[in-house]
Amino acid sequence: MRAAVRAAGARERGLERESGSPAARRPSQHRAHQAGRLGHPPPDRRRRAERIAVTGRGLAAGLLASIAVLATADVAWCQPSEADVFVAEGILALEDKKYDEALEGFRRALQREPGHVEALYYAGVALMAQNKAAEAAPLLERARRISPEEMAVAYQLGLAYFSLNRYDEAQVVLEHVFRRDPGLDSLGYYVGYLRYRKGDHQGALQAFRAGRTTDPNIAQLTRFYTGLALNAMGMSRQAAAEVEQALRLQPASPLAGPAERLRQSFAESRDAEWRLHASLRLGGYFDDNVNARPSAHPSSDTVNALRRPENQSWGELASLRLEYDWLKTGPWTSTVGYSFFTTYNNRLPSFNIIDHLGTVTVSRQDLLGSMPLISSVQYAYEYLMLGGTELLQRHAASIYSTLVEGPHNLTNVIFKAEVRNFVEKGQVDSEQFQDGNNYMLGLLHVFRFAQDRHLLKLGYQFDYESAQGSNFAYLGNRFIVGAQYTLPWYNVRLIYDFSLHRRNYLNKNTLFPEDDPGTRKRQDDEYTHLLRVEVPVGGGFTVGADYQGTNQRSNLAPYTYTRSIYTLSVSYTY
Template identity: 50%
Template sequence: QAIVDFDDKRYDAALANLRRALQIEPDHVEALYYTGVVHMAQRRPAQAVPFLERARAKSPTDPSIAFQLGLAYFAQEQYDRAEPLLEQVFRAQPALDGLGYYVGFIRYRRKDYRGALRAFRAGRASDPEIQQLTRVYSGLALAAVGLPRQAAAEVEQALRLAPGSPVTGPAERLRDAVVAAREKERRFSAEVRVGVFFDDNVRVLPNAVDRDDPNADPTVSAIRSQSRKSRDSIGELLGVRAEYVWWRTPDWESAVGYSFFLSNYNDVPSFNILDHLVTGSLVHKNAIGTMPIQVGMQYAFDALFLGGPVFVQRHTATLFGAIAESDQHLTQVLSRYQNKDFHEREGTPVREIRDADNWMAGIQHFLRFSEDRHYLKLGYQFDYENAEGRNYSYRGHRILTGAQYTLPWGSIRLKYDLDLHLRRYAYANSILPGNDPGRRRRHDEEVTHTIRVEVPLRYRLTLVGEFLKTDNRSNLEVFDYNRNVTSLSLVWSY
């Protein structure tokens, strides 16, 4: 009789019948369950909880009881208690009426945006208000993962579902906010960096060899003895970068940029470096399910001056793509072509000409934590350099790994990167080693360690300390060297 009363919405009569049933059998699971359901129908979740808890204690695997108890906690905004109950039911019955919205809302609330989208899309709802709320929060989640076009489309669907509902006003404001945010997104970005550094091997002199070793390359000792000027130097650095997004739609973006970098060696001015770089890029943004993707291309031209004259000019074309599989995982792929045009001295032997074409392809994966405050990364690249001078043609394998950890105070970022580049040269070197030329192919193992500390300051400033250690091991001793560069700089970003 109580169930009939409940179906007819005679809630007081239903409760009276249920009380009588519980007086006869206090642990009757169905009576406990329906008592909780009636209290929920009367919008009294606090009174429903004790009965539903008792019913669940007697029947812990019943999904209907778990669902109603989860809803009771949800209605009281006790989301931490509602979540395990609703998630348990969702795993077993994802299409249960309205369940997808409640699970998605809780996931959205704890910033699991992709998980929220999966719940919203798996769920079903017969209540128009729940349908509309599902669309609204789907839009919020899509905006949070960087898909504004899809977010606006979801909100438009929400408005069509129930134009006169109480949710309509907030939904319209959300739609307008998504569109406005996209239109107002900053188009111009810039960075200025000034600092000082110390380089302990500016000239990249080879490591010393044992003069008494009959197999040692005499060229190494000759180079080291001829270099009477300073080996190390303190210097100043200046870098400027600017980029402007000249074209932007919800799916496409194109930008142009310019940067230059200057390093001034006080004790070895002939090794001062000035580099000018111009870039242009085109990026397309989309999604595969709930996974945002970006694909694009970039062209870059740079001219590097060494001690005054042009040292090398490079044209670089890059194709790239990235997919965020989840909040924790991000994968990047790229392929690159680069043309290098060195300013060779007159009379340079043909096999020593370094002009080259370089092809590279690679992949890199990030494991991210705490909204990118911390991450681990691992990557691999293969590159092939086809140089005009055979002494410089090689095939290379590169392993890239690193990590970032953000301290809980001051948002100080600690970074470490390891770059291992293995190069196997295609031809025997025509002039090295000096005591046995033309018979040995060069093999290099270059290891670069980078340790970086970034301290955010006020007024868009960041204090950056960096230590760069390069160890190159080669079977041709002229290319066997160590180099350490320590820098401290102040960076302003806009």
């Protein structure tokens, strides 16, 4: 007996020296990554059980040694309970893959202490090793009710739900564990898979990126599903690279064949994407202030002269947009585009508009962590005619980036520089020349809901107009709010956009006020409301009804006006 005591004491001292190791802790103190990993659809539950049992063997041996010491020593503290002894014996059997014997030990422990957390937990582990998740789940549920903050128990319970295809319950439990410690062994894969199957592709990507695993099979599956998530987000090049990494991890894996076919399909899908995009819109409208007639003012002769009776008109409109992706290589895409827009005012044809716009855009897709980033540079040339004669030529260069932070957030940043050349009719004072440059910096954030069926937009833009004529130079601030709601019937979309453009002109106006020109700087507040109802009717056709209302208020009467345009149109998108 003394020899046994000495041996036990030596083991006790060894455990004390290794108190930082998993073997020196009670099962309830184990980190969740020592709870094991599920084998369905990822690999092999038995390997998981072996890993848990290894951490439990030191515990069991230490507990048995402690019992031997306490049995022979004159001590004042309580001896381990009989249930603890059965748990220790069960853990030893679990390590040796004697699952029935291990379960018998855990059951005996539970007969003596029905609320013994370690017995419930390890009984669940043993049953999972025998592919009996349906029997393991109730035991693990009991353990979690007793010890709700024990991550090892929660993790194992989530895996049991996963194995039983109870994915909604599994996601609730595993998301809780993931929030506490996203780096737990293999946890990122399970959380990512559950998010992916619900269509949360970016959330899945974030989980896959945060995950860690020591199991090569889980590592391969993580890469595989990362590729699927990226492809669903439209990033086929990055998706193919992830699947290729999955192939390199285990070339002889049963997944190798499907993964290779998937990688090829990603590459082919990018090549097969439509390079030509087109849309055509035809419609009619009513405009109650075609020529932006100033609002009535009792003491302004200029306003009274401009308020001619003919300012309303019915009309027709047409627009055409063509885009062609002429270059697609790696992360780069280059697109050339052309847009045409025209209006015909039946009663005021001198205000008909014909607009031509050509663009060249170069874009690059990247990942910022797990967030897609699309950066673009664009050059645009516009030629605008009013009443059949040239009014304006415009050159614009834009740099903009869109960052998709998650399934519910998107941010766009833009900088644009424009050069405008107006065609002036007749003799114009130098202060009235509108030619000049405009510089704009803007930020727009979009809150996304229900996979972009519903949107909320908030934005701000600052612009500086450097006009040749002193009467038109200004600093502007634009505030943007918008929303989209998709009805549950026929996918009808309700869209509302509002903007307030505040312009503070830099110089005193040389024309107004009429009774004292050159004494006041112009200040405008332009309120714009756009309400649109879209009804998809199938085959690429959409019927739309629009209302656009403009209310411009100025401290100089000739620049104050209101305008409303009502439009009904049909569009086709290819």
